[in-house]
Amino acid sequence: MPSPFTAVAIVGTGLVGCGWAVVYALGGARVRLYDADRASLDGALARIQSTLTDMRKAGLIDDVETPLAAITVADGLAAAVDGVDYVQESVFERVDVKTAVAAEIGAAIAPHVVVGSSSSGIPASAFTQAAPNRNRFLIVHPVNPPHLVPVVELVPAPWTDTEIVPWLRERLEACGQVPVEVRREIDGFVLNRLQGALLNEAWALYEEGYASIADIDATVSQGLGLRWAFMGPFETIDLNAPGGVADYAQRLGPLYHAIAQSRTEPRPWSPELIEKVAAERRAALPLPSLPERSAWRDRRLMQLVAHLRSQRRSG
Amino acid sequence: MPSPFTAVAIVGTGLVGCGWAVVYALGGARVRLYDADRASLDGALARIQSTLTDMRKAGLIDDVETPLAAITVADGLAAAVDGVDYVQESVFERVDVKTAVAAEIGAAIAPHVVVGSSSSGIPASAFTQAAPNRNRFLIVHPVNPPHLVPVVELVPAPWTDTEIVPWLRERLEACGQVPVEVRREIDGFVLNRLQGALLNEAWALYEEGYASIADIDATVSQGLGLRWAFMGPFETIDLNAPGGVADYAQRLGPLYHAIAQSRTEPRPWSPELIEKVAAERRAALPLPSLPERSAWRDRRLMQLVAHLRSQRRSG
Numbered sequence: 001m002p003s004p005f006t007a008v009a010i011v012g013t014g015l016v017g018c019g020w021a022v023v024y025a026l027g028g029a030r031v032r033l034y035d036a037d038r039a040s041l042d043g044a045l046a047r048i049q050s051t052l053t054d055m056r057k058a059g060l061i062d063d064v065e066t067p068l069a070a071i072t073v074a075d076g077l078a079a080a081v082d083g084v085d086y087v088q089e090s091v092f093e094r095v096d097v098k099t100a101v102a103a104e105i106g107a108a109i110a111p112h113v114v115v116g117s118s119s120s121g122i123p124a125s126a127f128t129q130a131a132p133n134r135n136r137f138l139i140v141h142p143v144n145p146p147h148l149v150p151v152v153e154l155v156p157a158p159w160t161d162t163e164i165v166p167w168l169r170e171r172l173e174a175c176g177q178v179p180v181e182v183r184r185e186i187d188g189f190v191l192n193r194l195q196g197a198l199l200n201e202a203w204a205l206y207e208e209g210y211a212s213i214a215d216i217d218a219t220v221s222q223g224l225g226l227r228w229a230f231m232g233p234f235e236t237i238d239l240n241a242p243g244g245v246a247d248y249a250q251r252l253g254p255l256y257h258a259i260a261q262s263r264t265e266p267r268p269w270s271p272e273l274i275e276k277v278a279a280e281r282r283a284a285l286p287l288p289s290l291p292e293r294s295a296w297r298d299r300r301l302m303q304l305v306a307h308l309r310s311q312r313r314s315g
Numbered sequence: 316m317p318s319p320f321t322a323v324a325i326v327g328t329g330l331v332g333c334g335w336a337v338v339y340a341l342g343g344a345r346v347r348l349y350d351a352d353r354a355s356l357d358g359a360l361a362r363i364q365s366t367l368t369d370m371r372k373a374g375l376i377d378d379v380e381t382p383l384a385a386i387t388v389a390d391g392l393a394a395a396v397d398g399v400d401y402v403q404e405s406v407f408e409r410v411d412v413k414t415a416v417a418a419e420i421g422a423a424i425a426p427h428v429v430v431g432s433s434s435s436g437i438p439a440s441a442f443t444q445a446a447p448n449r450n451r452f453l454i455v456h457p458v459n460p461p462h463l464v465p466v467v468e469l470v471p472a473p474w475t476d477t478e479i480v481p482w483l484r485e486r487l488e489a490c491g492q493v494p495v496e497v498r499r500e501i502d503g504f505v506l507n508r509l510q511g512a513l514l515n516e517a518w519a520l521y522e523e524g525y526a527s528i529a530d531i532d533a534t535v536s537q538g539l540g541l542r543w544a545f546m547g548p549f550e551t552i553d554l555n556a557p558g559g560v561a562d563y564a565q566r567l568g569p570l571y572h573a574i575a576q577s578r579t580e581p582r583p584w585s586p587e588l589i590e591k592v593a594a595e596r597r598a599a600l601p602l603p604s605l606p607e608r609s610a611w612r613d614r615r616l617m618q619l620v621a622h623l624r625s626q627r628r629s630g
Contacts, residue, residue, distance in 0.1 A: 121570055143538045144555075151538030178537040180530035188574050190526050191534050194513050195548075196571040197578075201512035202548050211505050215495035217547020219506050222493040223458045223466030225547075226623075228540030230615050232532020233510070233517050238596050239609050240459075246593040253584040255436055256511040259503050260581030263512075269568040278561040281553050294554050300545050300626060307622040308541075311615060 002174040005029040009080040009087045011105060013044035015144065016118050017090035022051055022147040024088070025067035027175030033073050034080035041073060051147065058302040060309070081108050086171070088140065090118040098127035106132035114164050116140025116154075120192065123185040124157035135161045140168065141189060142177075145298075148305050150178040153189045194233075200266060201259075207273050213280040230308065317489040320344040324395040324402045326420060328359035330459065331433050332405035337366055337462040339403070340382035342490030348388050349395035356388060366462065373617040375624070396423050401486070403455065405433040413442035421447035429479050431455025431469075435507065438500040439472035450476045455483065456504060457492075460613075463620050465493040468504045509548075515581060516574075522588050528595040545623065 008024040010017045013035040021044070025031050035041040048071060052064040061067075074080035081087055087109065091101050098117065105115055106128070115137045117124060128137040139155035146152070152172055154165050165181055172179045182189050188196055202216050211219075227236050234245065241248035269277075285293055323339040325332045328350040336359070340346045350356040363386060367379040376382075389395035396402055402424065406416050413432065420430055421443070430452045432439060443452040454470035461467070467487055469480050480496055487494040497504050503511055517531050526534075542551050549560065556563035584592075600608055 143541075149538055149541055151534055153534070178533050180526060180533050182526055182530075183524060186520075186525055187577065188570055190520055190531060191538055192570065193516055193520065193574050194531075194534060195539055196574040197512045197516035198509050199548055199552070200571055200575045201508055205501075205505055205508065209498060210501055211495060211497055213549050214547075215497075216505060216509075217549050218493050218495050219466055219468070219509060220543050220547045221545055221550075223464055223506055224510055225540060225543030225545070226458075226464055226616060226619060227612070228535050229544035229619060230536055230540070231612065232529075232535045232540075233514055234528050234532050234592065234596060235536075235600075237514070238600070239605065239612055242605075244593065244600075244602055244605055245596050246589050249584050249589045249592070253589070255503055255507065256515055257581065257583040259508050259511040260515045260578070262502065263575070264579045264581065266572065266575030266579065268572040269564050274561050274564045274568070277549065277564070278559065281549060281560050285550075285553070287559055290554065290557075290559055297542070297546065297554055301541060303626055304541060304544060304622070307619070311618055 002170040004174040005086050005171050007032065007084040007086075009034060009074070009084045010090070011035070011077065011080065011087060011101065012090035012092075012118075013040050014090060014092075016142065016146065017088070018044055018047050018051065019144070019146040020088045020090060020118070020142070021048055021071055022055075022067065023175050023177065025070040026061065026147070027171075029070065029086075029175075031071040032080045032084065033071065034077050045071065045073065051145075054298075054302065055147065058299075059306050060302065077104060077108050081105065081113065085113060086168075087113060087115040088118065089115060093119055093122060095122055095127055098122060099130075102128045102131040102134075102137060106134060106137070109133060109136065111136070114138075114168060116168065118142060121188060123155065124160065125185060128157060128159075135159050136164070138164060138168075139182075139189070140172075141191070143191065146177070148298075148301050150176065151191065152177045152179045153182050153191055154179050155182040155185060155189055157185065201263070203269055203273065203277070204263065204267070206277065207267070213277060214284065229304070230311070317485040319489040320401050320486050322347065322399040322401075324349060324389070324399045326350070326392065326395065326402060326404045326416065327406035327433075328355050329405060331457065331461065332403070333359055333362045333366065334459070334461040335403045335405060335433070335457070336363055336386055337370075337382065338490050338492065340385040341376065341462070342486075344385070344401075344490075346386040347395045347399065348386065349392050360386065360388065366460075369613075369617065370462065373614075374621050375617065392419060393423050396420070396428065400428060401483075402428060402430040403433065404430060408434055408437060410437055410442055413437060414445075417443045417446040417449075417452060421449060421452070424448060424451065426451070429453075429483060431483065433457060436503060438470065439475065440500060443472060443474075450474050451479070453479060453483075454497075454504070455487075456506070458506065461492070463613075463616050465491065466506065467492045467494045468497050468506055469494050470497040470500060470504055472500065516578070518584055518588065518592070519578065519582070521592065522582070528592060529599065544619070545626070 007030040010021045010033045055061045128134045138160045141153040143149035169179045237248045238245040322345040324347045325336045370376045443449045453475045456468040458464035484494045552563045553560040
């Protein structure tokens with residue numbers, strides 16, 4: 001059994017922070033919540049209870065009370081981090097905000113504590129350079145919501161202590177997450193670079209009139225995405241040729257290189273193009289229906305996660 | 316209710332052709348099989364029966380006998396296409412082979428018949444230019460296996476009759492497939508261009524040492540792929556910002572453009588890189604275990620499709 005966390009402080013109790021609280025409480029840790037915004041902090045336990053209740057309804061967990069009882073609201077940052085082995089920071093994603101919070105957290109923690117930031121794009125070196133104990137900080141980037149989507153990117157800064165990534169990997173795995181290591185900082189880390197590469201091609205194909213938004217979406221949701229829900233892109237192609245990935249690469253590498261060669265002058269998503277894409281999406285889904293569709297997505301995701309977990313159990 | 320096909324000829328009874336036979340028979344069409352390779356043709360009905368039986372076991376269909384009874388083996392190409400309204404060609408993907416078969420099919424069909432080729436990369440204009448009735452040909456590209464993965468790319472040649480795409484879209488939908496229209500020919504069509512864009516980024520990140528093959532795969536299979544199994548990339552980002560896709564594009568467009576700008580000198584997948592990737596995959600899955608893992612993939616895919624269909628029914 002991998003080692004669990006003992007106690008975790010959640011700094012920033014928005015959607016992401018509350019999702020993390022659920023993950024760590026279900027992983028068996030004591031969890032302390034802190035947010036400088038008192039209103040957000042006051043509503044956090046109710047939001048967490050509602051998430052746990054939804055998860056029980058979807059059959060993902062049996063019991064709401066035990067994890068809920070492990071989570072308490074702290075009276076200040078110092079009280080939140082007192083005695084914890086890990087801090088998960090999920091404040092607003094802006095360099096100045098993250099820099100100020102990193103300085104506060106760095107000054108408050110004991111020197112052995114690890115601090116993970118939920119940043120999806122800003123690397124740790126951009127906001128921890130001047131923080132006390134900066135060698136204890138790294139990026140721990142979840143996909144929203146972290147209690148449903150297992151992957152977590154671990155991205156150390158150049159000054160992050162090297163023992164932290166393996167230490168954290170073990171503990172996140174004990175909480176049921178799937179940590180991946182991005183060995184050094186790069187724009188978008190791995191997840192958003194993969195998503196961005198596909199998105200850039202999708203936007204270009206739409207811009208050039210090859211297909212509609214709805215048809216490009218269906219190509220993924222009724223095609224490519226079915227295999228990618230349980231296999232990565234390398235395993236997918238490895239199983240798609242009798243001789244495995246080497247066989248596949250020999251046959252299809254030239255096609256994929258030709259595709260890359262046709263995209264060496266990338267255009268930004270222009271205001272006109274954004275307007276066209278938005279018009280096609282708004283015709284399919286009017287803006288006022290967006291929250292309802294997001295709730296649909298969350299239900300579908302919860303059911304899919306329940307399905308995928310049942311499949312993993314049966315091998 | 317969309318119109319179904321009356322009768323369909325399957326030319327080429329390999330894995331893809333037999334999958335198509337299952338699709339059309341379940342869609343209510345009479346299906347005739349033909350393959351110039353007598354051994355392949357002789358084994359086709361047994362392979363189709365085995366597929367139908369697996370689908371019944373997975374709960375995807377109730378009855379094996381009715382679709383099976385709709386499928387017969389034809390004694391020659393002329394007999395196969397006699398009286399059909401559609402021909403699905405799935406022969407070996409090489410220009411010379413496809414050219415010869417298109418000439419034969421074009422000469423054998425009545426002028427109103429439509430001919431779809433299962434080509435995944437060769438456009439119809441590359442092998443139908445000199446075929447009789449060339450205006451009746453287009454690409455109808457499935458994802459393997461077509462009886463499980465719903466998406467089908469329709470790609471007309473410049474000389475394809477314009478009424479064919481809407482005619483075919485209606486009939487493929489009646490068979491439960493999800494047709495998408497690629498309005499004009501392009502290398503890799505839409506599906507393999509989207510896959511290729513993601514693959515090229517994945518290979519580059521691995522080559523540059525940012526992450527392992529296993530971690531890049533997990534980023535998709537435990538992250539991005541979960542949403543893409545039921546939503547396309549545009550809908551995903553549309554639901555990921557309070558103001559929809561326009562809001563999202565304004566905030567994240569610059570990051571994705573920066574990612575594209577960092578990839579304007581694409582390298583081919585070099586022999587050395589292929590060897591490294593293959594070594595990492597072979598350490599995870601030895602070559603002799605590939606067929607067993609492919610069978611696992613097929614089981615997982617069938618269970619996932621059953622799950623996705625049940626979700627669509629419940630809205």
